[in-house]
Amino acid sequence: MKYYYADSSNQTAGPVSLDQIRLLAGSGQIPADPMVVPEGGKEWRPLSTLASIAPVPPPPAGSTPPMPNGAAPGKPATPLKLNATLLGDLVAKALAAVTKILNPERINCWLKAARDYGQYAVLAGTALTLVYALYAAIRTNEFRLFGVGVGVVLALTVGQFVAGRFLGAGDKLIANTPSRLSSGAFLECVGLLALLFAAGTLLAGIAACVAARSLIPLVPALVIAALWGVKGGIALHPRMVGVEQEGGGSAGEEAVGLLLFFLKAGLKIVPLAFALLAAAGCVVTLLAFFMRGGVVNSMIPSGLQIVLVPGMEGPSLLLSACLIPLAAYFLFLLACLTLDVIRAILAIPGKLDSLRK
Known part of the structure; x- marks a missing residue:
């Protein structure tokens, strides 16, 4: 089974095999515990929780999995960041x-x-x-x-x-x-x-x-x-x-x-x-x-x-x-x-x- 993953730029990449994602994470090319989702899946999860992910049927050719929490297509959800120079900007x-x-x-x-x-x-x-x-x-x-x-x-x-x-x-x-x-x-x-x-x-x-x-x-x-x-x-x-x-x-x-x-x-x-x-x-x-x-x-x-x-x-x-x-x-x-x-x-x-x- 192949998976989509979030790369270092927070962009959706893949699908590739699970071993390839682990190699990329181990070499530092992507985050150590990236968000992943299997082909045909709808829920993004950290790589470390893949053992609990049940296999799903393959999706139609050319389809891209929907993003969680209403995120924009092609990007996994990102945490809200506070502007550190807010007072200076004012x-x-x-x-x-x-x-x-x-x-x-x-x-x-x-x-x-x-x-x-x-x-x-x-x-x-x-x-x-x-x-x-x-x-x-x-x-x-x-x-x-x-x-x-x-x-x-x-x-x-x-x-x-x-x-x-x-x-x-x-x-x-x-x-x-x-x-x-x-x-x-x-x-x-x-x-x-x-x-x-x-x-x-x-x-x-x-x-x-x-x-x-x-x-x-x-x-x-x-x-x-x-x-x-x-x-x-x-x-x-x-x-x-x-x-x-x-x-x-x-x-x-x-x-x-x-x-x-x-x-x-x-x-x-x-x-x-x-x-x-x-x-x-x-x-x-x-x-x-x-x-x-x-x-x-x-x-x-x-x-x-x-x-x-x-x-x-x-x-x-x-x-x-x-x-x-x-x-x-x-x-x-x-x-x-x-x-x-x-x-x-x-x-x-x-x-x-x-x-x-």
């Missing part, structure tokens, strides 16, 4: 959806809008500064404050000129500084962590608002969440900052490529930082009409208070916003100069090898 799908939302076109549109509206915020803040200086001089009966306000307005005028020149210069630097990475896995994880940090910061700001019963803690949370959210979107689309994923290099070259990405990503979001800080300057200047300086200072993060001029907190933020593009441009050049020196050092072994040949 994160990957969620990240893919976010990647489509934070696409390069949308991010570039946001940055362009930030550049334009940031200039309007500086213009509005300059006008508020002049009015506030006059108001403060009348309230304190000190004309000196009005003179200070006029000086600040002149500084903001020059600052807006500087900002207008350097906001576009960053994109040119990024375009003229291409880089490459051997794998995008690291940047994908950076993007995920940046987005999680942005979401966590926003939730923490909302919780602080509920605890303090005030909207003031939400303002810095929104600023930080916006900056990190856009930076996360850039990490998911590294070509936005001229980073290509190709080939393989040394570990040192990979490290330089990653550092260069972070520098270019920081330079890319400068227009957003400029707009957010300019808007904050307008708000603080407006609130200065109704609040004391100490209350206004409490609304500003401690990291920014070092650049504030007492009595002119809002205009100080406006001037800082105007100087951000220039400072970012200079720091980027300085950092790239350092990286070029490191690249030159990394290239020395290769040049020495070529000279030996």
